[in-house]
Amino acid sequence: MKAKLLSTLIVIALLAPVGCTASPQPTPKATPPYGEAQPLVDLAKTDLQERLGVSFDKIAVQSVEATEFPDTSLGVPEPGHMYAQVITPGYVIELVVDGTLYTYHGSGERVVFVPNQVALTTLPPALGLQTLDGQGFALHYPANARLETYEDYLRILGPEIAIRPADADWGWWGWAYEMDIWVFDNPDGLSAADWARQHILSQWQEAAGGPFTGPVNDNGQINEDRVAEVSVGGLAAFQADWFGGDSTRRAIYVTDGKRVVSLIFNLNGTQINTEKHRFLFYFFICANLCASVSYFLYPVENNPIARVEEDLYALILSTFRFSE
Numbered sequence: 642m643k644a645k646l647l648s649t650l651i652v653i654a655l656l657a658p659v660g661c662t663a664s665p666q667p668t669p670k671a672t673p674p675y676g677e678a679q680p681l682v683d684l685a686k687t688d689l690q691e692r693l694g695v696s697f698d699k700i701a702v703q704s705v706e707a708t709e710f711p712d713t714s715l716g717v718p719e720p721g722h723m724y725a726q727v728i729t730p731g732y733v734i735e736l737v738v739d740g741t742l743y744t745y746h747g748s749g750e751r752v753v754f755v756p757n758q759v760a761l762t763t764l765p766p767a768l769g770l771q772t773l774d775g776q777g778f779a780l781h782y783p784a785n786a787r788l789e790t791y792e793d794y795l796r797i798l799g800p801e802i803a804i805r806p807a808d809a810d811w812g813w814w815g816w817a818y819e820m821d822i823w824v825f826d827n828p829d830g831l832s833a834a835d836w837a838r839q840h841i842l843s844q845w846q847e848a849a850g851g852p853f854t855g856p857v858n859d860n861g862q863i864n865e866d867r868v869a870e871v872s873v874g875g876l877a878a879f880q881a882d883w884f885g886g887d888s889t890r891r892a893i894y895v896t897d898g899k900r901v902v903s904l905i906f907n908l909n910g911t912q913i914n915t916e917k918h919r920f921l922f923y924f925f926i927c928a929n930l931c932a933s934v935s936y937f938l939y940p941v942e943n944n945p946i947a948r949v950e951e952d953l954y955a956l957i958l959s960t961f962r963f964s965e
Contacts, residue, residue: 675705678732681747685734688754689743703735703742709803711814715746717753728814733801773797774964776824778902781960783953786818795822799953802946818950820957823903830898834870837879837894837901838863854885874961882908897963904961906954 673679686700710716710731714724731748744755770781773788775795782788782797789796799817827836845857856867871880871893878895889908894901 675702678705678707678734678747680750681732681745681752682734684750684752685736685745685747688745688752689736689738692754693738695738699738701737703737704733705735706733707731708733708801709814710746710748713748715748715751715753717746717755770960775822775902777897777900777964778824779962779964780957782820782957793823796820797822797957799950804946817946818906818953820904820906820954823905825901825903827896827899827901831896833877833894833896833901834879836896837868837881837892837903840894840901841881854883854890856881856883873958876961876963893958895961902961902963904958907950 675682682702682705686697686702689695689700690697708731710729712718712724712726713729714722715729715731718724729748731746734745734747734752736743736745745752746755747753769784771784773780773782773795783799785800787798789798797818797820799819801815802817803814825836825840831839841855841857841863842861844855845853845861856864858864867883868879868881871878873893873895876895876897878893881892881894883890890905891908892903892905894903896902
């Protein structure tokens with residue numbers, strides 16, 4: 642009996658695995674919070690850290706959105722540089738430091754800083770509008786728009802959109818709408834019409850025969866069929882239209898007797914011009930081969946959001962008022 646038990650124990654011992662400690666499993670690598678965009682986010686944060694001189698952990702990521710830029714400038718072209726006119730996939734990266742929003746555009750292995758950032762404000766999401774308190778004036782504009790501040794003027798930019806008709810071989814990318822706001826002194830207390838006429842003619846004279854797109858003919862006279870006296874927010878205003886590049890521009894001048902506010906935007910939407918886009922592309926690839934290039938540039942009012950854009954401008958203008 643003892644012999645049988647001893648044999649059984651020997652068999653069990655032989656069958657038992659040598660070294661019962663389980664081998665360690667490799668720890669799975671953590672997925673970066675922003676996936677493929679993580680290297681670009683890190684580059685943007687590093688650049689902003691150097692710009693502001695703040696610690697890395699004080700930079701918060703507001704958003705990272707995939708997008709397509711119209712060319713290799715990533716939407717931030719530098720004067721004097723040429724860029725390949727090809728759709729470039731990338732990201733819009735928004736960072737926040739001490740309540741101020743900073744934007745970067747990134748693609749591949751580089752990021753570019755988008756200048757002129759503004760402070761964030763907390764807005765009631767159900768309201769749909771936010772208030773701009775400017776230099777002696779105020780107005781409302783859509784909450785999803787962005788406000789950029791420059792040395793001499795302000796700019797309201799709608800969301801970035803991309804349009805690619807199903808029956809065409811081209812596309813368009815840019816801001817859904819855009820309005821520039823300028824403020825001027827009015828020391829003589831002129832009416833909006835009188836001040837605007839003097840301003841337009843002064844700009845024409847400063848151009849001195851150079852490029853000028855205002856509503857003035859070759860004899861230095863204002864084209865009366867391109868101007869009109871209108872009303873904005875119950876105030877007398879002056880309106881001027883002119884052809885600017887590939888679309889018609891409209892300026893609205895309004896005054897309280899002390900200052901003049903000029904609001905400038907595209908009329909009937911940002912116009913898409915396929916001839917212009919094709920010309921830019923072929924000029925880039927043939928710059929060193931073509932002795933001359935001839936083409937016709939006719940703007941086409943074919944932006945599908947043109948009517949919506951007009952309504953947005955009307956909404957913004959209807960809320961305009963002067964403040965103390």
